[in-house]
Amino acid sequence: MKKISLSLLLAFGVCWTASAQKAQVLPIIAKEYDALVALYKDLHQNPELSFQEKETSRKLASELKKLGYEVSERVGGYGLVAVLRNGEGKTVLVRADMDALPILEETNLEYASKVFGKNDEGQPVPAMHGCGHDVHMTVLVGTAKVLAATRKDWKGTVVLVAQPAEERGSGAKAMLKEGLYTKFPKPDYALALHTNASMPAGSVGLCSEYALANVDMVDIWVYGEGGHGAYPHLTKDPIVLASQLVLAMQTIVSRETNPIEPAVLTVGAFHSGTKHNVIPNEAHLQLTLRSYSMDVRNNMIAQIKRICDGMAQAAGLPADKYPKVVVNEGEALPSLYNDPTLTADLRQLFTKLLGEKHTLKSPPVLGAEDFGLFGRDEQHKVPICLYWLGTINETHYQEFVKGERKLPSLHSSKYAPQISPTLETGIRTMSEAVLMLLSRQ
Numbered sequence: 001m002k003k004i005s006l007s008l009l010l011a012f013g014v015c016w017t018a019s020a021q022k023a024q025v026l027p028i029i030a031k032e033y034d035a036l037v038a039l040y041k042d043l044h045q046n047p048e049l050s051f052q053e054k055e056t057s058r059k060l061a062s063e064l065k066k067l068g069y070e071v072s073e074r075v076g077g078y079g080l081v082a083v084l085r086n087g088e089g090k091t092v093l094v095r096a097d098m099d100a101l102p103i104l105e106e107t108n109l110e111y112a113s114k115v116f117g118k119n120d121e122g123q124p125v126p127a128m129h130g131c132g133h134d135v136h137m138t139v140l141v142g143t144a145k146v147l148a149a150t151r152k153d154w155k156g157t158v159v160l161v162a163q164p165a166e167e168r169g170s171g172a173k174a175m176l177k178e179g180l181y182t183k184f185p186k187p188d189y190a191l192a193l194h195t196n197a198s199m200p201a202g203s204v205g206l207c208s209e210y211a212l213a214n215v216d217m218v219d220i221w222v223y224g225e226g227g228h229g230a231y232p233h234l235t236k237d238p239i240v241l242a243s244q245l246v247l248a249m250q251t252i253v254s255r256e257t258n259p260i261e262p263a264v265l266t267v268g269a270f271h272s273g274t275k276h277n278v279i280p281n282e283a284h285l286q287l288t289l290r291s292y293s294m295d296v297r298n299n300m301i302a303q304i305k306r307i308c309d310g311m312a313q314a315a316g317l318p319a320d321k322y323p324k325v326v327v328n329e330g331e332a333l334p335s336l337y338n339d340p341t342l343t344a345d346l347r348q349l350f351t352k353l354l355g356e357k358h359t360l361k362s363p364p365v366l367g368a369e370d371f372g373l374f375g376r377d378e379q380h381k382v383p384i385c386l387y388w389l390g391t392i393n394e395t396h397y398q399e400f401v402k403g404e405r406k407l408p409s410l411h412s413s414k415y416a417p418q419i420s421p422t423l424e425t426g427i428r429t430m431s432e433a434v435l436m437l438l439s440r441q
Ligand SMILES: [Zn+2]
Pocket: 131, 167, 410, 411
């Protein structure tokens, strides 16, 4: 047995009896560990951007086929579905995402990415796994190995999903639309994990109920009547109106939303005009909205429309020149709701496996993750849980806690997950979670 395997076994040895499963997970992880680290480094060095995950998907397909999974490729773009049927029982789905980000990596790791992908215009852009999706994929393959090696100890069906284009909010939607829940066994439970850039490696974090937010992108075209900057009384200035709108819309969160309910309205872009002395014909605002409940989300959109109409009327514009508000439904994402019972069961299991110190309570955040859709599919209400996986070197984490170090966030060019014990913690918790759910009647 190799050195890493021994230390891994020793590190977790005291907890061996904690698992309720017959299957012995740790020796399998230890045996496969070097191959999994090699896979991780390969994925890290060869990132592919959203909608371009061709080679990544091919590599995962080949790993999963070798293990005896029935693999279907090209499910919603480069999406992959791998099924292992093992008699009557529960169906458990595990999802990992595959895409990287257009970031020039600055980690100085010997396995840092040096590759380029293409942006939507076909221009070369650097690519990096800055969101840890390479960790997610390695955990998926590690979990696949554990489940294949222990199939005599469980019954049921495992569905492993490698999803494309998470960073564009499109991959989950595309896979569900292509029949993920109708052409393949429909899960009784769906699980995912996500790397966390401020939690120590060896730990996991869970957040019950709403964990990540509804996301909406809104465009507002503000119209006016342009003219000479020296004769404003002969124009209707869209820059002044758009500026008033930016301020007036701040009251949607501060005065029109129940303060107990989280909401964010950010105007991220304001475009208008070409020259100092020309009043333009229009202005363009781009907003992002965040919320948890659909009532808050729908109310924010209704108030934006009301304020736009009212302010345009106050500016003296005719009704046909009121601002046009476009909610980009294609890019909208629902909030991620972790099923409370499932989350509580996972917390209990992980506490047994890792101890209380390493099973953290994570606060809800207003970021987004399209895994929420796996539980929000209208016809198929599936209990889901996405939990956080710590990835930070323990010393760096302690310095961070003392305020002596800043930690690069997810999507930073300097984000570098510590391989061990991140991978084994991810594979161990995910495998044990699946085995626990499969053991149910
Ligand atoms: Zn991300």
